[in-house]
Amino acid sequence: MKPTISYRRRRDLMLKKFSTTKILDELTEATRRKGLVIIYRRGRHCRISKERIISYILLSKIFRRGYELMEQESELYLKKHYDHSAFAYHYNNLSENAVYSLTYLFRDKIYKLINEIYLHIFDSTALSTSVRVERTRQGIRKKEKLTDKFHTLLGYDPPFQIIVVEGMLMTDHHISDGKGGEILLQQTKIKGYGFGDTKYGTYGLIQKSEEKSLIPIFKQDKKRVRKTLSAKARHRKNWSGNPQRMYKDIRGTGEVLYGAATRCGLIHTNSRRDDNRAKDGLLIGLRQNLLTYLRLKALIRIIRKTL
Secondary structure (H helix, E strand, O other), rough: OOOOOHHHHHHHHHHHHHHHHHHHHHHHHHHHOOOOOOOOOOOOOOOHHHHHHHHHHHHHOOOOOOOHHHHHHHHOOOOOOOOOOHHHHHOOOOOOOHHHHHHHHHHHHHHHHHHOEEEEEEEEEEEEEEEEEEEEEEEEEEEEEOOOOEEEEEEEOOOOOOOEEEEEEOOOEOOOOHHHHHHHHHOOOOOOEEOOOOHHHHHHHHHHHHHHEEEEEOOOOOOOOOOOOOHHHHHHHOOOOOOHHHHHHHHHHHHHHHHHHHHHOOOOOOOOHHHHHHHHHHHHHHHHHHHHHHHHHHHHHHHHHOO
């Protein structure tokens, strides 16, 4: 189904209606209303509200601006010159739950502007890093690069041609895709169809999908199904036909999130701290939902004026 207004047209409308300052205002208002920032009574008080400082750091991180560039542009957006070490301090003390909450806040705002979503895509990717740690492999001590894993549950709306991050999770490589999908499914309330590659076709995820009223359409692997009475065995028999055709049409749509993250540089991080690397990965979901909401908001304004 083709949208009435193309993606490029919606993007142009968003650029005309929302400058960087207005985007910062939207993010600051969401941060203030959600009460995500903890303001301590001890120490010197910030002349600029802490919610705006945190929003400025997150927005700069989304656009891949370093701390030194944040300092140079602080007078433009904060009306006061801040040192780059202050921005690093605030980001180090920011919790991961704040990024989760902001992402889900814009997700709920998107839900109010569109119809109910029935197509959901499970996917994951590795977050590369330049940090090296010592590891012992076959008795040999050497340094290896750290890699973290970013799990997502994406919602796809064909009429508007948009992708919404409905759930996300940052883990290391000790959690499989199927187990990550179970965690995401437990945290969200969705219905319709769930798509995923062969790594998500596990017994546990398929069973949990049926319990959550989600029809699993996961690509079948070539392994023999050991549990002949399981939900996976039933879906294996019905794979050839409509499920296989739907998988080919829908599954590849979820890659647009990681393509956008690669182009803007968020798929790689230089942070050494584990919590900072997790926040760097979660910014991919926040960027997607924030920009999607702004495009929809600009489009609905045009439609209302036309009517």
